[in-house]
Amino acid sequence: MISVAAAIIFRENKVLIARRAAHKHLAGYWEFPGGKIEPREEPEACLVRELAEELMIIIQVKHHIMDHIHNYGNFTITLKAYSCTFVSGEIILTDHDEVLWVNVDDLPSYHLAPADVPIANRLMQK
Numbered sequence: 664m665i666s667v668a669a670a671i672i673f674r675e676n677k678v679l680i681a682r683r684a685a686h687k688h689l690a691g692y693w694e695f696p697g698g699k700i701e702p703r704e705e706p707e708a709c710l711v712r713e714l715a716e717e718l719m720i721i722i723q724v725k726h727h728i729m730d731h732i733h734n735y736g737n738f739t740i741t742l743k744a745y746s747c748t749f750v751s752g753e754i755i756l757t758d759h760d761e762v763l764w765v766n767v768d769d770l771p772s773y774h775l776a777p778a779d780v781p782i783a784n785r786l787m788q789k
């Protein structure tokens with residue numbers, strides 16, 4: 664079981680999604696930025712670290728939204744979603760090949776990583 668933290672970053676009524684680059688697992692799928700939680704790392708600290716590494720931005724983690732367990736066949740992840748706010752920085756892609764700020768209600772139009780779909784659905788219910 665792999666624990667992965669995902670940042671739902673809100674800015675002006677939109678959320679940030681990022682497209683996984685060609686060489687990665689689930690290449691071409693859109694996801695909420697984040698990554699694997701390191702041993703003894705808190706999910707909140709993981710998100711601040713990953714967003715600085717992957718997109719070169721500073722975020723503030725606000726609260727936990729939900730966990731979702733997803734089985735990809737050869738491995739299973741627990742995806743831990745947190746509500747975050749954008750603090751500062753200009754996005755520079757170091758890991759993804761595209762990012763977009765989208766309305767929550769438009770999330771179903773994007774080819775989301777399967778583990779993210781229940782999270783998108785929860786966001787749309789709010």
Ligand SMILES: Nc1nc2c([nH]c(=O)n2[C@@H]2O[C@H](COP(=O)(O)OP(=O)(O)OP(=O)(O)O)[C@@H](O)[C@H]2O)c(=O)[nH]1
Pocket residue numbers: 667668669687688689694695696697698699700740742776777778779
């Ligand atoms: N970051 C992120 N990963 C997700 C999401 N949904 C989802 O299924 N995943 C999966 O969770 C795993 C996280 O791996 P990652 O590649 O983003 O993490 P990382 O940067 O820490 O790892 P790496 O150094 O091995 O590339 C991948 O298998 C990815 O496909 C999501 O919304 N955000």
